[in-house]
Amino acid sequence: MKRLILLLSLFFPMVLGAQQWEIGFEVPSVFIDGLINEDNTAIIAGYQYENEDDFHSVVYKVGEKGEYETFSYDHEFDNVKFIKIVPTSEGYFLVGVEETGSGTVEAYDLHIAVLDSGLSLIAHKQLSAEGEYSFRRHHDAVVRDGNIVVLSEVIGDGLAIAKPAFLVFDEGGELIAESYPEQGDEIYDMDNLNFSDNQLRVRPDGSGYVVIAKYTLKGMRLLIYDNDFNFKEIVSVGHPEYGGSNMYNDHEVSSDLWMSDDEIMLMGTYFNHPEDEDRYEVIISGVSLDGTVNKYEVISSDTCHSAFIGNNAMSYVNDSTIYGGYHSYSSHAIPFHTQICLFTRDLEILGTLTVKDRLGYSDKSLLTYDNGDVLLLGSINSYKPQLVTEASITRFSRNDFSAVLNVNEVSEDEIANMVYPNPTDGELNIDIRGIDTGSENRVRIIDMNGRTLTSRIIRGSGNVLTMDVSSLDAGVYVYEVFNAEGTISKGRFVKK
Structure with a gap:
């Protein structure tokens, strides 16, 4: 039976400077994992602190323009940390951990949450490791043939080091196979x-x-x-x-x-x-x-x-x-x-x-959109929530990345196989001296995601090919002169 979901909030972002938008959170929060759907909505898993010792898992749905909703599950996941999320045919599969060890003994129970496409909770399973083993906190998961394969780390008596455990679940959260x-x-x-x-x-x-x-x-x-x-x-x-x-x-x-x-x-x-x-x-x-x-x-x-x-x-x-x-x-x-x-x-x-800010980032704090934009998940220090009482989710444009190249205005006769003016805001001149214009040689413009934006055959005579790039967005691009045998000349330019 579906559980009712508690909708905590619906907010809209701040638009700041070079970045496209930023969502600020005053509640101490930690973002662990996330994904971006085909419609450019981001689903982010994490948890919020109520105080230094008490927390609960939450899921955030973030729209393309920064509007977002926060979902909680009525104490279903108190003191559970969502650490992994993968898509399923009907929604999402989340992996969480709950600490069960004491003192210096590291031990965790595994929590599986199955959500529908609207982020309502369909199923919740809690598991302990087999026999004398105990789960540790690190997990990853992939979708395979309609099932979810979870890689865990286990420790136990007689083990000098931790070792892997593979757990296979169906999309409903039922454990169907395991290997230690x-x-x-x-x-x-x-x-x-x-x-x-x-x-x-x-x-x-x-x-x-x-x-x-x-x-x-x-x-x-x-x-x-x-x-x-x-x-x-x-x-x-x-x-x-x-x-x-x-x-x-x-x-x-x-x-x-x-x-x-x-x-x-x-x-x-x-x-x-x-x-x-x-x-x-x-x-x-x-x-x-x-x-x-x-x-x-x-x-x-x-x-x-x-x-x-x-x-x-x-x-x-x-x-x-x-x-x-x-x-x-x-x-x-x-x-x-x-x-x-x-x-x-x-x-x-x-x-x-x-x-430059006061936020920390986990090693999986970067999500990317198809166009190369970056979603940066900034959280508090998960071990010291009292140190920072804020968190943020920020979208940066691909063009917010400063190009690591020295580009200057150059003249036609300075160097062969170059482009000018560079940077340019309209026409781009490509030096093609030495290239046989009678052959099937082509030139194309490629963006930083590897997509070909325009392509044409090189015909006629002369040492310079002029292309109109005024319609391109500001950013760094690649030009390539090529034929069926491979690349003849290649370089970068900046569109202002």
């Missing part, structure tokens, strides 16, 4: 491996699952399981052997991954301290589905790292863009500086966004 890999599996031959920042994905070829596991001292590991959750392979990603002794000198603190039909893109933000300087570095790796590391990039320029007393990092990867960032806080645990970097799939930095 045995301690003797090959994976556990490695010390310092744990699942405290786990990420679960389905392999594109349908042959099983990919899991990120944190390797406490030296980066992260990519684990491959078959469809029956049998461990098959482990890949060292973020180990000094992939970049020398200075790469990933310390531990990985945030990670995300994206998968195509032939590649896995891994995004990690790592803590490093060369020469006694605290520093967080963004690392991107490209891994083939057989586990081969094809490429990696360490981003440690001034645009993407800093040296503060403490940091927490976040990252996000989707099929067109890569975001990585961190926030830094003082010794009093009050955040004061947040920066997000935007990368291409070729691991090139496109731009940065700096937010």
Whole structure:
């Protein structure tokens, strides 16, 4: 039977400066996970504090223009933290945890919430781990063949380290299968491996699952399981052997991954301290589905790292863009500086966004719209709710990211294969000297999401091709001269 939902609020946002809008919350709140639907509404899971020790889970529905509703469930989820949300055919499936341990014993019960498309509660299940095991607080979930597969982390007597547990639920929240890999599996031959920042994905070829596991001292590991959750392979990603002794000198603190039909893109933000300087570095790796590391990039320029007393990092990867960032806080645990970097799939930095505020961000605080806009979920410190009594959800435009490139007005004869004026507000001149205009060569304009906005065949004679770009929105774009054999010339320009 459907439970009645308690509608707490319906509010509208403030529109501020360069950002499109911001929602402010005076109630101490923590945002943990979220998703953006095809209609550009965001569904965000989290919890609100009543005082330092009492809290309850809530769900937020945020419209494209920043209007929002807050949903609570009449004490159904008191002292439960929603930490994961995935879509179902009829609504949403949420994973929450409730602490049951005492003292130094870490133990949690698992809570499953099934919501319809209107965010009414359909079902609520509470589970404990099997036998002598106890769940820990870290979970991830994916949709597979109409069911939901949850990756958990368990600990128990006789376990030197935590290990994974796979739980399969139907869309109604009923547990239909579970797997607790045995301690003797090959994976556990490695010390310092744990699942405290786990990420679960389905392999594109349908042959099983990919899991990120944190390797406490030296980066992260990519684990491959078959469809029956049998461990098959482990890949060292973020180990000094992939970049020398200075790469990933310390531990990985945030990670995300994206998968195509032939590649896995891994995004990690790592803590490093060369020469006694605290520093967080963004690392991107490209891994083939057989586990081969094809490429990696360490981003440690001034645009993407800093040296503060403490940091927490976040990252996000989707099929067109890569975001990585961190926030830094003082010794009093009050955040004061947040920066997000935007990368291409070729691991090139496109731009940065700096937010100076008192809010903190979890490692999954970034959501992206199809057009590249960013939804940033800013929360209080979840361990010290009394320190900050506010929270916010802010939408930034893709064009709010400052371009990381030096663009100046250039003349036609300064350099070949360039564009001018750059920046431009109308016409764009592309230097095509040396390009055979009698062949089937083309030029196209691409946005930062990889979409082709305009394309034309290069015909006639001359060294300059002029294109009208006045209709483009302000931002950074890519021009490409190409033919059937590949790219001839490529570069970036800024539309004012």
